[in-house]
Amino acid sequence: MLKVILIGTGNISRFLFDVLNVHPSVDLAQVVGRNTQALEYFGKSTPVSRKFDNLMEADVYILAISDDAISEVAHQLDIKKGMLVHTAGSVSMEALPAELRRGVLYPLQSLSGSIPEKMQEIPLCVEASIEEDYSLLEKLAYCISNRVERINSEERRQLHLAAVVANNFSNHMFYLASEICEDQGVPFDLLRPLIRESCNKIMNLSPYEAQTGPARRGDQETIDEHLEMLKESSLQKIYSTLSESIQTTYGKEL
Structure with a gap:
């Protein structure tokens, strides 16, 4: 079972939460965000936290926040193992700390927070540095959609x-x-x-x-x-x- 921590409380976070929280192959262990009111949506079934510097251990940390905050927040996170990925279409994977296992999980869809119709058809564009991390990310991506594509930062x-x-x-x-x-x-x-x-x-x-x-x-x-x-x-x-x-x-x- 994949252990996942979701960082962020916006529309993409809600979409990922709704899908992953009920998937039998995923343990959505924690949701982290600064907005106390927004965290109430996730806290009904999952542990939540406002502290970015005291994360639980996980296989994948999904950074689902605004594009312009990705680099700053990513460099504040205390991740000792596991893979950190962001969900942005226009931000390079290089925005994430080089010392971490890093990647991108980009859903090519306009998301309003609810699960879209024909969710399994939504393309998920993934990027990683090494084959092992590609395999991990694709395993997670296929829990969300049946269409997963390897797309590098410039192509994305x-x-x-x-x-x-x-x-x-x-x-x-x-x-x-x-x-x-x-x-x-x-x-x-x-x-x-x-x-x-x-x-x-x-x-x-x-x-x-x-x-x-x-x-x-x-x-x-x-x-x-x-x-x-x-x-x-x-x-x-x-x-x-x-x-x-x-x-x-x-x-x-x-």
């Missing part, structure tokens, strides 16, 4: 960028679309079937193949009309954000 950094573009940027476009609808007094709800179908298509087609509309048809007149509509005073607040994106997307020869 680029993958994280792609994930932000695909997820966060797309969601911001949905927000801008909702602003247009609100400005014109039409319900955004009318767009939901279109958004759902677009997301469904991308599961089976490449983004290039899934492209439709004026871009696919080469309809420059409609493209120009859309750009002019965005210049109208009532929509000026989103013109600068959308115009370059539209030019880039529509400008490609499809």
Whole structure:
């Protein structure tokens, strides 16, 4: 049985806690964090602590905290044996103390604290320094998901960028679309079937193949009309954000 200590109390910690705490191959021995109120969520079934310098012994210590705090907190931990891993997409493994066995366990998913649907399909990107630690980390990762990939720090950094573009940027476009609808007094709800179908298509087609509309048809007149509509005073607040994106997307020869 793998003995695991979870450091942090945010969304990723809650997700990992909910999954690992009920897994028969994992002993989730302790949760450590500074937020006393947040620790109450974990303390109902697992020992908790606010002390980073007095950790129990474990096979794996999972540092699930904000990216900019990883290096500072990692160097404060008193770990005598076991492996320390962080969960960030954009932070190198080198941010962890060199004298420790170290690695990365990065779930490639937007997590809100609850267990997502189709959890077993969530890619887990792992990195370690030696084969023995890769084996340990993969053993833990397969307790969470059926898809585990070895991804180094530079590959993960680029993958994280792609994930932000695909997820966060797309969601911001949905927000801008909702602003247009609100400005014109039409319900955004009318767009939901279109958004759902677009997301469904991308599961089976490449983004290039899934492209439709004026871009696919080469309809420059409609493209120009859309750009002019965005210049109208009532929509000026989103013109600068959308115009370059539209030019880039529509400008490609499809």
